Amino acid sequence: MKKNFKEQVFEKVGKIPRGKVATYGQIALMLGKPRGAREVGWMLHSNDDHNVPCHRVVDRNGRLAPNFGGPSLKSFGRQAFDGAKEQKRRLEAEGVKFIDNMHVELKTSIL
DNA sequence: AAAGTGACGCATT
DNA sequence: TAATGCGCCACTT
Numbered sequence: 001m002k003k004n005f006k007e008q009v010f011e012k013v014g015k016i017p018r019g020k021v022a023t024y025g026q027i028a029l030m031l032g033k034p035r036g037a038r039e040v041g042w043m044l045h046s047n048d049d050h051n052v053p054c055h056r057v058v059d060r061n062g063r064l065a066p067n068f069g070g071p072s073l074k075s076f077g078r079q080a081f082d083g084a085k086e087q088k089r090r091l092e093a094e095g096v097k098f099i100d101n102m103h104v105e106l107k108t109s110i111l
Numbered sequence: 112a113a114a115g116t117g118a119c120g121c122a123t124t
Numbered sequence: 125t126a127a128t129g130c131g132c133c134a135c136t137t
Contacts, residue, residue, distance in 0.1 A: 005134065024119055028133090034120095035132040041118035042134070054118080063125065065118040102125055 005031070006043040013044070016056045019095030022110045023060050041065065055087050062099070062106040 012027045028036035037060075044054045045065075058064055064087055088098055097105045 028119085033133070036134080037119040038117060038132070039119090039134050042116090043118095045118045046135075048118095057118080059118080060120060061125075100125065 005039060006047055009040050009043040010047075010049060010052050013052050013054065013057055016053065016110055020108050020110050021056045021058050021062070021091070021096055021104055023058055023062075023106075025060050026109065026111050027057070055090055056094075056096075058104055058109075062104045062109070063102050064104070 008031050009027060012030050013022065016022050024037040024040045025034075027040045028034065031040070033039065041057070044052065044057065048054065055064070088101065091104060092098065096108050099105055
């Protein structure tokens with residue numbers, strides 16, 4: 001259980017204001033790693049701290065992380081993505097607008 | 112230590 | 125919401 005990177009990632013994600021989302025790439029950029037997008041998402045899946053609103057983190061297209069469509073997939077099925085429905089509802093509750101069932105308005109990104 | 116892995120990003124097909 | 129391949133960086137075994 002290292003720290004460093006994860007800590008930084010969590011901090012950035014935790015700083016995302018309510019009603020906004022951030023992309024892995026942007027977070028990575030903030031950490032000084034323009035190509036570290038993967039690592040950002042990785043920390044989240046590896047650590048999935050319930051204090052970190054992973055659901056506010058989307059990919060560069062504004063799409064949410066792959067939910068694998070159902071809780072049957074033990075791979076993730078975490079509180080972060082309890083299900084596309086759940087996640088969408090959650091983000092909408094915070095003021096994030098969806099352009100599709102899986103896409104949020106990138107205009108709502110922190111950048 | 113080396114290889115494998117991965118919730119991405121971008122170019123190409 | 126194409127799919128595939130390559131690159132990047134950190135973590136695990």
